Amino acid sequence: MADSSPQASTDPGTTATSSPEQEQFDRIIEQDSRIEPRDWMPDAYRKALTRQISQHAHSEIIGMQPEGNWISRAPSLKRKAILIAKVQDEAGHGLYLYSAAETLGTPRSVLNDQLLTGKAKYSSIFNYPARSWADVGAIGWLVDGAAIQNQVPLCRCSYGPYGRAMVRVCKEESFHQRQGWEILHSLANGTPAQKQMAQDAVNRFYGPALQMFGPPDGDSPNSQQSMQWKIKRFSNDELRQRFVDMIVPQAEALGLTLPDPDLRWNEERGHYDYGDLDWDEFKAVLSGNGPCNAQRMAHRIRAHEEGAWVREAAAAHARKQADVETKESTLLRHA
Amino acid sequence: MTAGGFDSATRISVGQALTAEDIAAAGLHADEDVARYATRLGDDALILSQRLSWWISRAPELEEDIALGNIALDLLGHARSLLTYAGTAGGKTEDDLAYFRDEDDFTCVHLVQLDPGDFGHTIARQLVYSLYAYELYTALSHSDDPTLAAIAQKAVKEVEYHVDHAWQWAMRLGDGTEESHRRMQAGLDQVWPFVDELFEDDDLTDRLKGVAVQPSSLRPAFDDAIRRVLAESTLELPSVPQARTGGRRGEHRESLGFVLAEMQSLARMHPGASW
Numbered sequence: 001m002a003d004s005s006p007q008a009s010t011d012p013g014t015t016a017t018s019s020p021e022q023e024q025f026d027r028i029i030e031q032d033s034r035i036e037p038r039d040w041m042p043d044a045y046r047k048a049l050t051r052q053i054s055q056h057a058h059s060e061i062i063g064m065q066p067e068g069n070w071i072s073r074a075p076s077l078k079r080k081a082i083l084i085a086k087v088q089d090e091a092g093h094g095l096y097l098y099s100a101a102e103t104l105g106t107p108r109s110v111l112n113d114q115l116l117t118g119k120a121k122y123s124s125i126f127n128y129p130a131r132s133w134a135d136v137g138a139i140g141w142l143v144d145g146a147a148i149q150n151q152v153p154l155c156r157c158s159y160g161p162y163g164r165a166m167v168r169v170c171k172e173e174s175f176h177q178r179q180g181w182e183i184l185h186s187l188a189n190g191t192p193a194q195k196q197m198a199q200d201a202v203n204r205f206y207g208p209a210l211q212m213f214g215p216p217d218g219d220s221p222n223s224q225q226s227m228q229w230k231i232k233r234f235s236n237d238e239l240r241q242r243f244v245d246m247i248v249p250q251a252e253a254l255g256l257t258l259p260d261p262d263l264r265w266n267e268e269r270g271h272y273d274y275g276d277l278d279w280d281e282f283k284a285v286l287s288g289n290g291p292c293n294a295q296r297m298a299h300r301i302r303a304h305e306e307g308a309w310v311r312e313a314a315a316a317h318a319r320k321q322a323d324v325e326t327k328e329s330t331l332l333r334h335a
Numbered sequence: 336m337t338a339g340g341f342d343s344a345t346r347i348s349v350g351q352a353l354t355a356e357d358i359a360a361a362g363l364h365a366d367e368d369v370a371r372y373a374t375r376l377g378d379d380a381l382i383l384s385q386r387l388s389w390w391i392s393r394a395p396e397l398e399e400d401i402a403l404g405n406i407a408l409d410l411l412g413h414a415r416s417l418l419t420y421a422g423t424a425g426g427k428t429e430d431d432l433a434y435f436r437d438e439d440d441f442t443c444v445h446l447v448q449l450d451p452g453d454f455g456h457t458i459a460r461q462l463v464y465s466l467y468a469y470e471l472y473t474a475l476s477h478s479d480d481p482t483l484a485a486i487a488q489k490a491v492k493e494v495e496y497h498v499d500h501a502w503q504w505a506m507r508l509g510d511g512t513e514e515s516h517r518r519m520q521a522g523l524d525q526v527w528p529f530v531d532e533l534f535e536d537d538d539l540t541d542r543l544k545g546v547a548v549q550p551s552s553l554r555p556a557f558d559d560a561i562r563r564v565l566a567e568s569t570l571e572l573p574s575v576p577q578a579r580t581g582g583r584r585g586e587h588r589e590s591l592g593f594v595l596a597e598m599q600s601l602a603r604m605h606p607g608a609s610w
Contacts, residue, residue, distance in 0.1 A: 064392040064400070071388050075601045075610045076430045077355075077381075077415050080388075081408060087391050088404035095397050133601055133610075183610075191608050299392070307395025309518065310454050313511025314396075320510060 029230055034160040037103040045229055048222070049159050050104045051120075052231065054111045057097035059123035060090045061115070062296050066130035067139055075133055082179055083136065089172045096169065100161040116301050124282065125208050127290030134187055134194075134201035140180015142202070142209035142247065148173045149243045150213065153233035162231075181250065188254045195255075202251070203259045210274070211282045213240040219279075244272050353485050355415035355429055361482075363423045369480055370424030371442070371539055372547045374432065375583060376471075377417030378443035381433060382591070383464060384410035385598055389451050402500055406461070409493040416486045434602035438592050444582040446529040448591045452522065455508055455515070459522030462501035466560045467533045468494045470553040479545040502564050509568030520570055528578035533557075535580060 018026075021040035028035055035041055064087050071087065074080035098108045114120035125143050130136060151170050157163040187198035214220055214236040226232040234242075244263075251258050262275030284290065365373065388407040394400040418429040446464060451457060472494055475487035508519035534554045540547045565572055581587070602610075 061397070068392040071391060072385060072597050073601045075434075075605070075608075077411065077418075077433055079610055081411050081415070084388055084391065084404055084408045084411065088401055088408070091391075091397050091400040091404070095401070098397075186610055190610075191605060193605060194608055303393045303395075306393075307399075307454065309512070309514050310395035310399075310508070313515030314507050316511040316515075317507040 029158055029228075032156075032158075032230065034163065035158055036160045044225075046104050048226060048229070049162065049231060050101055050106050052226075053097055053101040053104070053162055054106070054114065055121055055123075057094045057101060057111065058115045058120055059126065060094035060097065062122045062126045062300065063143075064090045064094075065296055065299055066126060066128070066292075067136055069130050070133060070136050073133070074136075079183070086140075086176055086179065089176065093169045093172070096165040097162075100159075100165045103161045104159075112304070116297075116304060118288075118297065121286065123212060124285040124290060125205075125212050127285050127293045127296060128204065128208055129292050131204075132197050132201060134184065134197040135205070137180045137183030137187060137198065138201035138205040140176050140178075141184055141250070142180075142205045143212065144173050144176040144180060145247060146209045146212040146243050148177060149239050149246070153239075154231075156230075156233060158230040181254070184254055184256065188256055198254075199256055202256050206259050207277055207281075208285075210240055210243065210277055211279075213237075213243065215279065215282070241271055244274050248272050353416060353489050354412075355419040358416055358419045358423075358482065358486075359428070363420065363482060365420055365424040365482070367424050368539060368543055369483070369546060370421040372543055373417045373421040373483065375442045377414045377421060377432070378441050379447050379464075380410045380417065381414035382441075382443045382594060383447040383460075384408075384414060385594055386447065386449075386451055387457070387461075390457065395454055403457075406497050406500065409490075409497065412493075413486070413490045416489075420482050420486065430602065434599045435606075438587060438595055439585040441587065441591065441595070442583050442585060443587075443591070444529065444532045445578065445580065445588050446526060446533065448582070448588045448594065449526065449529065450590050452525065453518060455518035455520075455522035456525055457522070458501055458504045458508060458519065459526045461497065462505050462523075462564065463526055463530060463533075463561070465494055465497040465501050466557050466564075467553065469498050470556045470560075471548055471550075474548040474553065478547070483546065498560075505564055505568045505570065509565075509570045516569070519568070523565075523570060524573045524575055527573035527575050531577040532580040532582060535583070537583060539583075 022042065025035065025039070025041055025045075028039070035045075067083060067090075068087050071080065071083050074083050098111060101111055102108055111120070115122070130139065148170060151166050151173065154166040155163055155170060157166065184198050184202070187194040189195075214223070217223065217235045217237045220236050223232060223235060227235070248258065248263065260275045262273060264273055265271075266273045285293070288294075384407045387403055387410065390403040391400055391407070394403055414433075415429050418432045422428055422432055446460060449456075449460065469491065472487040472491035476484055476491060478484040478487065505519060508515040510516070534550045534557070536549050536551045540549055562572065602608075
């Protein structure tokens with residue numbers, strides 16, 4: 001039901017001089033209904049969504065690299081098959097998300113240029129190396145687990161194409177998380193060397209995975225606006241807390257330790273308390289100074305540049321085919 | 336038929352969706368020659384899958400990351416079924432055969448061992464291999480060995496798509512730009528010396544009449560198809576000498592050692608471990 005509260009028009013998400021289009025937009029948001037590509041929307045909403053969806057797409061594409069690094073060395077053929085399917089899913093997610101972003105009016109080629117020129121960001125977690133096979137497990141369990149925590153509420157995002165893309169993405173992510181957990185479970189129940197490999201991977205990915213939810217609420221300037229527009233439904237800290245509450249019993253089931261001495265159950269809050277995260281490290285990685293930033297970008301740029309002649313050939317062939325069809329239909333008309 | 340869709344005698348029947356796990360669970364025991372034959376075909380699919388999966392995250396378009404990944408995954412599926420079946424002769428698993436055999440014990444053709452090269456080279460190899468594999472699995476679908484026939488029936492449906500993928504790209508690259516035409520032709524010229532080996536008969540295929548496919552019998556259909564695709568793509572049938580063969584006898588190109596060193600490294604660091 002529409003809430004005609006008088007505060008609506010003074011929200012920062014609306015313009016000061018309310019037009020009929022703006023009122024219609026506000027009504028749709030209030031009613032928890034969906035904005036669709038042809039609907040009017042404020043420029044700032046369009047811009048914020050384009051930024052968020054394309055960053056999400058870029059993260060999927062760059063995210064193919066750390067796990068892709070282990071396809072050739074996967075330790076069993078079954079694991080190799082699962083990993084190929086998983087990395088392939090990530091390319092698919094990138095594709096849906098670029099398509100969703102395109103409905104806001106920015107073509108994929110422009111979004112891609114923004115990634116390659118460093119104008120657009122991607123999730124900083126992918127700037128960490130996947131050093132061991134266990135990292136494939138830790139990425140699935142922790143990184144995809146955190147992504148799911150972030151993305152399930154996005155299925156209800158006010159922008160229709162993004163919300164709908166997220167429904168499918170979340171189903172696949174949930175499979176990815178289970179396969180990651182299962183890799184770690186096999187390692188944790190394997191030889192001492194395998195168990196150590198699993199513990200090392202969890203030690204390295206725990207902190208960066210918690211940072212995937214973004215800075216603490218007090219330090220997250222875009223979050224409030226995004227929540228008013230119902231793009232985002234929960235704050236960074238709320239999502240992070242849910243994630244911690246979820247993984248603690250899972251880590252216990254694995255027999256692995258989460259590397260946080262301050263982690264303990266808080267009876268009063270009904271949640272796990274956890275220690276401070278290293279936000280200087282987070283900012284350093286985000287601003288380009290992580291262990292693999294340069295490598296990830298160089299890999300993507302090389303693939304793009306080396307593929308240019310192929311894309312040009314496909315476009316040239318398509319043009320020639322279209323010319324032939326035009327000529328044929330002209331001949332038919334004059335026959 | 337049982338509830339699982341398998342004949343009660345062998346638990347394998349033609350046309351069922353068949354996985355490596357199904358074959359492992361079926362209690363089969365392949366004859367030694369059949370196992371050798373299945374190993375050849377399995378090795379071809381495995382090494383080509385390994386080569387092709389290199390493209391994932393490196394393809395010219397996102398759609399191709401997905402398509403090449405998909406083809407690599409199909410090939411890996413064929414390899415897993417074939418090697419699992421081959422392993423039943425000596426109580427070995429697919430992983431024993433993939434990870435713990437040495438280079439000399441692999442019996443893949445040289446074509447699949449070649450370094451990846453550029454996208455033109457990859458499409459040329461995919462075109463040649465897929466057209467060959469399509470004819471092979473079509474014929475093998477009628478094998479007297481029900482397991483090989485079942486594996487082939489499943490594989491041929493997938494390989495039909497691989498042919499389509501390579502054919503379409505050969506046309507785009509052949510017809511697209513001057514550069515793409517040149518690169519696609521160069522790719523064909525590079526893989527062509529390794530074509531004859533695919534169609535070589537030997538003692539094993541002679542002994543396995545009715546079970547194995549005689550490779551030479553596939554050549555006319557392959558030649559017809561390749562001529563058609565090259566004509567449609569404005570590409571020339573290469574006139575280059577054939578390379579010395581030997582893959583089926585364990586005599587390999589230098590590149591195979593590197594493929595195996597990479598593929599087997601982690602498994603061999605932890606012998607006996609399960610993953």
